Amino acid sequence: PKGNPYMSLRDQMGTIFQDEDFLDLYATEGQPGLSPWRLAWVTIMQFRETLSDRQAAEAVRARIDWKYFLGLDLTDPGFDFSVLSEFRDRLLAGSAEERLLDKLLERSQAHGLIKSRGQQRTDSTHVLAAIRVLNRLELVGETLRAALNELAIVAPEWLQNLAPLEWYERYSKRVEDSRLPREQSKRDAYAQTVGEDGFALLDALEDDNTPKDLQELPTIDALRRIWQRHYERRDPEATSEPGSTEPTVRFKDKRELSKAAEGLESPYDVDARYRKKRDTQWSGYMVHVSETCNPSEPHLLTHVHTTSASVHEAKCTTVIEEALVEKELAPDDHVVDAAYVSADLLVKSKRDYGIELRGPTRPDVSWQVHVEGAYRPDDFHIDWEQQWARCPQGKQSISWTDRVDSHDRPFIQVQFSQSDCTPCENRALCTRIKSYQSRVLKLHPEPQHKAFKAAQSWFESEEGQRQYKRRAGVEGTISQGVRAFGMRRSRYRGLDKTHLQNVAIAAAMNMDRLVAWFDGRPRSPTRTSRFAALMPH
Ligand code: SF4
Incomplete structure (x- = not known):
């Protein structure tokens, strides 16, 4: 039909992708049912129409405009929807996902539709991660559950020998706040128990008789990192009186946690951050x-x-x-x-x-910017060659030092003389430091300073x-x-x-x-x- 976007694009620019663009992702004997250039387009078209894999596979089977664009016969039966997730996995394994956009850009460049420069x-x-937002209790409970579920697949016998009966009761179902106790003391006890269970699992994984590859599982890595952030474990011999019943595992207070940006938000997506x-x-x-x-x-x-x-x-x-x-x-x-x-x-x-x-x-966030008549860094004359600065009162700096800040960024510290600044009648407009100190300027190095200006x-x-x-x-x-x-x-x-x-x-x-x-x-x-x-x- 006239005006159909797929048909217009195909008529103007051809197929754009070629099989050769993706063939390196396939072993010679493992060619897909649908050629790679078509799978690349189906992947893009499914996002264009926000379709699921099943819906996209159905569109290939049933829609005439998709068939025209993909160069398929009207009777072509299409493919199983699982081929799309396999194709995505291949793109990722070959670090080839950028090709979906880059080949289209190369073709557009060849048509003179996009130029460099300008x-x-x-x-x-x-972008919201595809995870449930968890509170801290849900996070630790669900992290341990995820680890147990993965171990149940890769090492069922090992886990069966380790897991006490209570674990089945505690971690068989999804951990949801609505099923956790309301009372604070019971919630604290739950956090404590989950912490102890998690450490027991981690200890067992470190045992010499445990296959080493279990420690490498993604959910075990998540368990280790989440436990490190949310729990403190004390050495009983180092911290307690003999015979003490003081717990060795402690669920940290919220205020003790490292920055939220550093913490895992879910065991199911370890890259997502808050x-x-x-x-x-x-x-x-x-x-x-x-x-x-x-x-x-x-x-x-x-x-x-x-x-x-x-x-x-x-x-x-x-x-x-x-x-x-x-x-x-x-x-x-x-x-x-x-x-x-x-x-x-x-x-x-x-x-x-x-x-x-x-x-x-x-x-500039310094206070001088907000006070009328105050001396901002811009009010100082800088001589880059001779490495000095002159203040609005005509006094010349006495030192010029190259330094590096806590983020490893170089800067220049310019210091004025105490004998000029202490008696200066306009001191209140210049600095708020103690009376026996003098004004200090912090400057970017010359190229950065000039580029900034x-x-x-x-x-x-x-x-x-x-x-x-x-x-x-x-x-x-x-x-x-x-x-x-x-x-x-x-x-x-x-x-x-x-x-x-x-x-x-x-x-x-x-x-x-x-x-x-x-x-x-x-x-x-x-x-x-x-x-x-x-x-x-
Ligand atoms: S306080 Fe020091 S640097 Fe500031 S204007 Fe006075 S003499 Fe100059």
Whole structure:
């Protein structure tokens, strides 16, 4: 039928994928029932229409547009839905998931639909892990249950010899808060018992007669890590009086735990992490989406980067730019929000990748910024060559020292003289340190300092403001990914599989954008609410 996106794309760009793109993932004798290039498309098409594996296999069997796009006869019987999860496993085993997006981009480049350089923008959103959110009691109970279930599969006899009868009663059913006692003392006792059971299992696994590979099981690793975070185990001989009944296992108080970002949230997805960002709290991942935004080309997603939720945006800027360079899709300008920008990153992007990182710099948080007339670092004159600074009162610094902060970042400490600062009549506008101390400036090294200042001026300029407005478009892309393609929630467990999902979604979104471009459909503008549209200009 006319206007069908699959048919339009096939007519304009052919099959795009070739079997050779994926053949290395198959042993010569183990070729799949459906050729790899078709499975790659079915994977993308199922995310385009948010279909399950079963529904996607049914679409291949029954839908004429899918058959046309995949080059199948109308009578083709299709394949069993399990082939799709096998194909995903092969992609992951061969680290080939990026090909779903990259081959489409290569083909688009060959058609002149996307060029390197120009402008690209990046933003991120949260992805919820495919796990039940557990409170601490549920977490420890469920972690031990998961370990016992895995051992029951791989070492049933070993486990049967070890497990006392109470364990069957305690860990046979899913641990749910509604089934746990209400009373605090009973809840404490439950946590204590589970802790002791967990340590008993870990001790047994470390016994010389226990097969060593049992210790390597993923659920045992999760048990070890979760116990380390939530329990303290004391050596009875070191801590107690002889004959003492003081427990040797203690469920730690919430306040004693290491940062939430470091803790496992579930034994079933050990990559998912907790994060709170402004008003949003979630357990799972972050996905960073980059796309082109040149006015004369279709806006295509060029890269997706997936991390655990606890990884900060600033840690992703370099990884994303490196990937764009590798794909030969590095932009001239990379437009991002403040979270992706730092003085170091501004220098690194330009020096290593030839990319101007464009975005607001993080604001100065010192008190001087908020007090009228106070002396901010910008009010000091810096002589980089001679390595001194002059304060607004005309006094020259007495020392200039290279230092490194706790994150291994170099900085310069510039110190003024006590004999100048102590009697200074404007001291209250300059520093709040003790009266016998003098003003100290903390500066970025010169390249970072200058890059930071240049980025600040660009952002405050009219041209900078005009260009930065384009960043907002990527929020629309993320909103489209979340609403129409299921980007908000991972279908799978683990970072790798969640990333594969995000790559397939990006390819599916590009598919729609290419079709819209070929059909001459204009891009939808960034949504403005009815009320916001009434704002007087
Ligand atoms: S306190 Fe020291 S550094 Fe600050 S203005 Fe006075 S003399 Fe200059």
